[in-house]
Amino acid sequence: MTDPAFDTAVTRAYGTRLPIVAGGLMWLSDAAYVSACARAGIVGFLTAASFPEPDALRAEIRKTREMSECGAFGVNVSMLPKLVPGERTQEIFALIAEEGVRFVETSGRNPEPWLPMLKEAGITVLHKVPSVRFAEKAQSVGVDMVSIVGAECGGHPGLDLVGSFVNLALAERRLKIPFLIGGGVGHGGQLVAALAGGASGVVIGTRFLVAEEITAHPDYKRALAGARETDTMLSMSSVRNTIRTLKNETAQTVARMEAENPEIGIEALLPHVSGRIGRRAYETGDVSRGMLSAGQALGLTGEIAPLARILGGLEEEALAALARLRPAPARSGEEIAV
Ligand SMILES: Cc1cc2nc3c(=O)[nH]c(=O)nc-3n(C[C@H](O)[C@H](O)[C@H](O)COP(=O)(O)O)c2cc1C
Missing domain, CATH: 3.20.20.70 (Aldolase class I)
Known part of the structure; x- marks a missing residue:
């Protein structure tokens, strides 16, 4: 139930x-x-x-x-x-x-x-x-x-x-x-x-x-399973399309390019951020390249x-949280301390 x-x-x-x-x-x-x-x-x-x-x-x-x-x-x-x-x-x-x-x-x-x-x-x-x-x-x-x-x-x-x-x-x-x-x-x-x-x-x-x-690929999942909440980063804000991804070579390169030239524009970033590269990582399990969306819940x-x-x-944790909020009802015959 x-x-x-x-x-x-x-x-x-x-x-x-x-x-x-x-x-x-x-x-x-x-x-x-x-x-x-x-x-x-x-x-x-x-x-x-x-x-x-x-x-x-x-x-x-x-x-x-x-x-x-x-x-x-x-x-x-x-x-x-x-x-x-x-x-x-x-x-x-x-x-x-x-x-x-x-x-x-x-x-x-x-x-x-x-x-x-x-x-x-x-x-x-x-x-x-x-x-x-x-x-x-x-x-x-x-x-x-x-x-x-x-x-x-x-x-x-x-x-x-x-x-x-x-x-x-x-x-x-x-x-x-x-x-x-x-x-x-x-x-x-x-x-x-x-x-x-x-x-x-x-x-x-x-x-x-x-x-x-x-x-x-199992290697992709293994990498995520082993990652922590600090293993993500933001980039692409210079082109008003901020994205949080796994902190890898590609994301760090993109962030560096943006820091060096805040006016860089999407054309110069595209070879790195193209969805096809990310898709390859899902297929090969090589998570070092591609913009791989992932959030702090990695932790x-x-x-x-x-x-x-x-x-x-998740359900078990939610029920435990509810139990913490709801005091257990007093059993019959049990004195309620005042
Ligand atoms: C790998 C990945 C791909 C995503 N792709 C899309 C997408 O194509 N369209 C979309 O609306 N949201 C997309 N999202 C956002 C999710 O639907 C969801 O809103 C988000 O992951 C919730 O935050 P969380 O990652 O902290 O759980 C993507 C998220 C991840 C992690």
Whole structure:
């Protein structure tokens, strides 16, 4: 039986057991991973940008549905201009609606232009933003839920770099729609803290990178499992596209180039930051090169394990956190000290 504390707007929206969302992971959120999330009782999102050919995305959606055993899943549409140009966004949303997908996670840009068609198709929109001011904007344009990922997160923490604990408190004061907190979440106690602070759930990326169902070389996962919270770094802020990645040769080269020439521009950085190099690292396990998104929750990853076991650990920690907050009821006949 799931603890009633975990019954939130998030579990009700997705029909999931736990108020945890597995955020889209470029190149890594495929049918194997997303369906493992569904089977384990949380919702995950295929990354549309990892499947540039519409037929490939369509096939991956169908495969995910088959493997999900009726569990919830959705598609992440990162609307960063470089990844998915505007014209494709429309096409991707149309394909998602056609395939009967019920959930999307949007990020990178205001989804307002597409909300009417998504609502028409009965799709629940979870929009991801890097700070509470953007969450307020998303709320005003009518998204269903919003996740706010703080400075600790793997991938793009935005430019404000506000930490997740401050985001939680600000969001509780400023938002009326259900919100999730992400960035650095890798312990069940953090889920309870988020729920106590007014969130309806958490979004996780980094902590799940060591899941057995993630399609990546074992050496990549071993490197992450052995990494610490201090093994990430920020770069790309000179081109207003700040990213937190594993601290490796590539990230250090990019940061040095930016420090030497703050006006450097994306063209000069592209040979280092191209997604293809990162993708190769997932295939070969050589983590010294490529911009490999990873957050401070690396310090909480532990060993490579099936996703269900990782989730089981988070749930146990969350229950222990709840028990710390709830005093044990007095047993009959026991005197209550005054
Ligand atoms: C390897 C990796 C790839 C990611 N790719 C995407 C992506 O394509 N689209 C997106 O919206 N978010 C992406 N994210 C962000 C995650 O969905 C999630 O918001 C974030 O990882 C949460 O913070 P955490 O890493 O501290 O758990 C990525 C994160 C990681 C670690």
